[in-house]
Amino acid sequence: MSSSGFTTCLWFDGRAEEAADYYLSVFKDGTIGRIGRYTDAGPGEPGSVMVVEFEINGQKFIGLNGGPQFTFSEAISFQIHCADEAEADYYHAELTKDGGEESDCGWVKDRFGLSWQVIPPGAIDLIGDHDPERAARATAAMLKMKKLDVAEMRRAADGFSG
Known part of the structure; x- marks a missing residue:
């Protein structure tokens, strides 16, 4: 296993970037990392946010815009x-x-x-x-x-x- 620990992936329905911004407003020790966007390969709208990396209080997260299938x-x-x-x-x-x-x-x-x-x-x-x-x-x-x-x-x- 890598020594970099775990990253928690949180599934959102089109609101991953909004969620990351929200969590950084609540938890003052945080940063936004890379933002990945959908391409013509899909399945999301090309150019829309697919994933956003963020960290709060030392915990790494990825917000994934995966759709409405899971809550x-x-x-x-x-x-x-x-x-x-x-x-x-x-x-x-x-x-x-x-x-x-x-x-x-x-x-x-x-x-x-x-x-x-x-x-x-x-x-x-x-x-x-x-x-x-x-x-x-x-x-x-x-x-x-x-x-x-x-x-x-x-x-x-x-x-x-x-």
Whole structure:
């Protein structure tokens, strides 16, 4: 295997360049790379964008304009491990605006239908606590949430309600 790691290919229906620009507006550490265009060989319109390479937060992606045959599902998601609550608030807000939507347990879908898990610091530690009863209480609290509230998860883990 090459030492250059993995590249995630994301399938879009004609909106790959728009998506890449959007992700670079949300994640400030990013760049656009090469843009490949369809030729007379098809299957897309000659000159239209076929693929766009981009990188965000050190992760390489290719946006492919493959057509309407495939769409995203929650079976694949990207986790965003946030440095603090403000960062979690930022990503939750940015990814749900303009047609995005929040889901359960800190998951959101962006306007392209791609799923993200916005994880504030401490959340994973609480649901993975070495004390199974604390972990169960934190998990039960988390399962009732849309956006994760670590303070509330901690109160639940400690045995305090509401």
